[in-house]
Amino acid sequence: MQLKKVKSSLKPGWYFMQGDEACAEGAIAVGCRYYAGYPITPASEIMIRMVHRLPEVGGAFIQMEDEIASIASVIGASWAGAKALTATSGPGISLMIEAIGYATITETPCVIVDVQRAGPSTGQATRPAQGDIMQVKWGPHGDNEIIALSPWSVQEMYDLTIKAFNLAERFRVPTFILADEAVGHLRETLVVKEELEVYDRYKAPGLPPFGTEEPNGVPPMPSFGEGANLLVTGSTHDSWGFRKTADSAVQARLTERLVRKVKDFKSEIVATENHFLDDAVVGVVAYGFTARAAFRAVKTLRSQGIKAGLLRLISIWPFAEEAIAELGKQCGVIFVPEMNRGQVAGELKKYTSTPVISLPKTNGEVIEPGEIVAGIRRNMA
Numbered sequence: 001m002q003l004k005k006v007k008s009s010l011k012p013g014w015y016f017m018q019g020d021e022a023c024a025e026g027a028i029a030v031g032c033r034y035y036a037g038y039p040i041t042p043a044s045e046i047m048i049r050m051v052h053r054l055p056e057v058g059g060a061f062i063q064m065e066d067e068i069a070s071i072a073s074v075i076g077a078s079w080a081g082a083k084a085l086t087a088t089s090g091p092g093i094s095l096m097i098e099a100i101g102y103a104t105i106t107e108t109p110c111v112i113v114d115v116q117r118a119g120p121s122t123g124q125a126t127r128p129a130q131g132d133i134m135q136v137k138w139g140p141h142g143d144n145e146i147i148a149l150s151p152w153s154v155q156e157m158y159d160l161t162i163k164a165f166n167l168a169e170r171f172r173v174p175t176f177i178l179a180d181e182a183v184g185h186l187r188e189t190l191v192v193k194e195e196l197e198v199y200d201r202y203k204a205p206g207l208p209p210f211g212t213e214e215p216n217g218v219p220p221m222p223s224f225g226e227g228a229n230l231l232v233t234g235s236t237h238d239s240w241g242f243r244k245t246a247d248s249a250v251q252a253r254l255t256e257r258l259v260r261k262v263k264d265f266k267s268e269i270v271a272t273e274n275h276f277l278d279d280a281v282v283g284v285v286a287y288g289f290t291a292r293a294a295f296r297a298v299k300t301l302r303s304q305g306i307k308a309g310l311l312r313l314i315s316i317w318p319f320a321e322e323a324i325a326e327l328g329k330q331c332g333v334i335f336v337p338e339m340n341r342g343q344v345a346g347e348l349k350k351y352t353s354t355p356v357i358s359l360p361k362t363n364g365e366v367i368e369p370g371e372i373v374a375g376i377r378r379n380m381a
Helices: 019-030 044-059 066-077 088-106 133-138 154-171 247-265 288-303 320-330 343-348 370-381
Strands: 004-007 013-018 032-037 060-063 084-087 109-120 123-130 145-151 174-180 187-192 196-200 273-276 281-286 308-313 314-319 332-336 355-358
Touching: 004 288, 013 019, 019 032, 019 044, 019 084, 019 109, 019 154, 019 174, 019 187, 019 196, 032 044, 032 066, 044 060, 044 084, 060 133, 060 370, 066 084, 066 088, 066 109, 066 123, 084 088, 084 332, 088 133, 088 174, 088 370, 109 154, 133 145, 133 343, 145 154, 154 174, 154 187, 154 320, 174 288, 281 288, 281 320, 281 370, 288 308, 288 332, 288 370, 308 320, 332 343, 332 370, 343 355, 355 370
Parallel strands: 032 060, 032 084, 084 109, 109 174, 145 174, 281 308, 281 332, 332 355
Antiparallel strands: 004 196, 013 187, 109 123, 145 314, 273 308
């Protein structure tokens, strides 16, 4: 099924809204009608907004006893036919990881918002960080592919939540909004348009729900209660869901397709944004709230005679390999400011031989533009 146009659930116009609130509104707009969650700073405002909004649109909200129950409930709601959402932070993601792996092998579309905070463990509950980048991708064991998007504004908390649901339905895969506390609690202008595009679930009664010969590798997804004899197992299974745990050919075919259905269509998923890169010789790669500081830093450097440019990662997973490779060909050095100890900087080194210099910050404070400028000038001296 192709994208269709629907009317916005909010009156078109300008709003002054918090990032977390905008995320909830984006979910409502794209058709999310189920939320299960457990309160956790700094994501609780998403839950609070959904508590009030879901009854207004005929949806359902349940506060679960913990994050494990939350993601399990979301998976069940998705198989019942609902577009389903949960939101949490790093400690909650740690608890959800096993079920996220289950959602991956059962090809369950759902959206998980991770409003990142300083860790490890309980860390600083109210302070910003970007330390969950690798966790959401590599947390579940075995080979798998997920999708993760990184908003840098209140507007993108709304827009990328809509996109996340559309990608989850299109590829039948768990999809993350990798926000951070600074964006989640930021208040600024949100523009709501009259219409938006929505991708509804592909259904084809009678066809197998876990296998397809179609090139896109994404089978149709029936719901419980529609007459299909559904078997939804986390064990290795054939195209009809029957367990085949001793069959090496089935295991190979299943895992290959789960990876290929995302990787082969990266062009539909990967999103980046270029700023001042036309003549840049110094590259800066950033994402989320840190990209706002990087944007200002690049403008400052250019005013000082240094031809710097910014590549902003809007999607984190799948990774923007081609864009990084091209940036490496153009620039003599690449700097990566981020609120962790260099998780994305390390990933960059896989795709370019150009020197990559990490500018990390993990004291629970956002990265300031001046810190990026100073870090670049210090390393170029």
